[in-house]
Amino acid sequence: GAVVSQHPSWVICKSGTSVKIECRSLDFQATTMFWYRQFPKQSLMLMATSNEGSKATYEQGVEKDKFLINHASLTLSTLTVTSAHPEDSSFYICSAREAKNYGYTFGSGTRLTVV
Amino acid sequence: QKEVEQDPGPLSVPEGAIVSLNCTYSNSAFQYFMWYRQYSRKGPELLMYTYSSGNKEDGRFTAQVDKSSKYISLFIRDSQPSDSATYLCAMIKAAGNKLTFGGGTRVLVKP
Numbered sequence: 001g002a003v004v005s006q007h008p009s010w011v012i013c014k015s016g017t018s019v020k021i022e023c024r025s026l027d028f029q030a031t032t033m034f035w036y037r038q039f040p041k042q043s044l045m046l047m048a049t050s051n052e053g054s055k056a057t058y059e060q061g062v063e064k065d066k067f068l069i070n071h072a073s074l075t076l077s078t079l080t081v082t083s084a085h086p087e088d089s090s091f092y093i094c095s096a097r098e099a100k101n102y103g104y105t106f107g108s109g110t111r112l113t114v115v
Numbered sequence: 116q117k118e119v120e121q122d123p124g125p126l127s128v129p130e131g132a133i134v135s136l137n138c139t140y141s142n143s144a145f146q147y148f149m150w151y152r153q154y155s156r157k158g159p160e161l162l163m164y165t166y167s168s169g170n171k172e173d174g175r176f177t178a179q180v181d182k183s184s185k186y187i188s189l190f191i192r193d194s195q196p197s198d199s200a201t202y203l204c205a206m207i208k209a210a211g212n213k214l215t216f217g218g219g220t221r222v223l224v225k226p
Contacts, residue, residue: 006158032212043203043216044159093158097212103149104205104214106158 002028002098006107013084013114021079021110023094029074030096034104035067038091050077084114118142121204121217130226134191138204138217141185145206145215148180150189153201153219162202163189194224 003026013019023033031052036044048069049057056069066088068080077096081088093109121138128134136150147166151159163178165171165187171178179188187206191198204217 004158034213043218046213049213091156095158095214103147103161103164105161106151109156109158111156 002096002102002105004094004096004105004107006094006110008110009108010111011113013112015085015114016083018080018082019084019112021081021092021094021112023077023079023096023107025075025096025098025105028096028098030077030098031074033071033077033094033096035069035077035079036093036095038093038109044093047079052077081112084112086114088112089114116141117218118215119204119206119217122220123218125221125223127223127225128194130194130196130224132194132224134189134194134198134222134224136189136191136202136204136220136222138187139185140187140206140215142208143182143185144208145185146209147207148178148187149205149207149214150176150178151203151205152198153203155200159203196224196226198222199224 005024007022033050035047038044047062050069050071052071058064071077095104095106097104119140150163153159165178168180168182175192177190201219201221203219205214
């Protein structure tokens with residue numbers, strides 16, 4: 001089945017620094033990937049839709065200059081949290097869809113802690 | 116009102132019992148329906164994917180979709196402690212590509 005690999009699984013960084021999270025589709029090509037944020041005991045909140053070769057589409061209220069998304073190839077999308085602050089600490093998850101007749105596959109998530 | 120409603124639980128059942136989960140939705144444009152299982156600090160894992168109304172079975176899991184009532188269900192037979200997790204329903208509109216999630220139901224299967 002479809003596999004989405006996300007790296008790193010956890011990261012601790014200092015306030016003001018930037019952190020990059022990678023999302024790879026291992027056995028299929030994904031023209032579109034999605035980035036979510038999840039707070040404890042809450043459901044997933046879509047942050048942005050990552051489109052291969054073009055700009056990402058951000059959901060309302062998500063700062064595009066803070067959460068930089070790059071989808072340079074059909075198998076890789078990256079999310080960079082710039083000038084991170086403690087309130088950016090959260091669980092970030094990516095997903096992709098192999099084909100229309102299949103559900104979305106999620107990465108294992110990245111736990112970001114900003115100190 | 117949320118587009119997709121799901122009871123947050125927790126739902127506690129003894130090992131071997133049937134777990135019954137459900138979601139209701141308000142938008143008839145939703146055409147594809149999914150159930151995910153999420154363990155703590157992990158990404159969601161796809162359990163079931165259905166398109167039309169009716170039943171779909173896969174091992175211990177059965178998904179039901181009733182579009183006329185805007186109601187979907189997931190049943191887990193012979194539940195195991197390892198089934199303890201949060202279960203999320205999700206759905207997509209026919210022409211769309213964004214998932215809309217329910218809030219998730221936390222399930223505890225006690226040995």
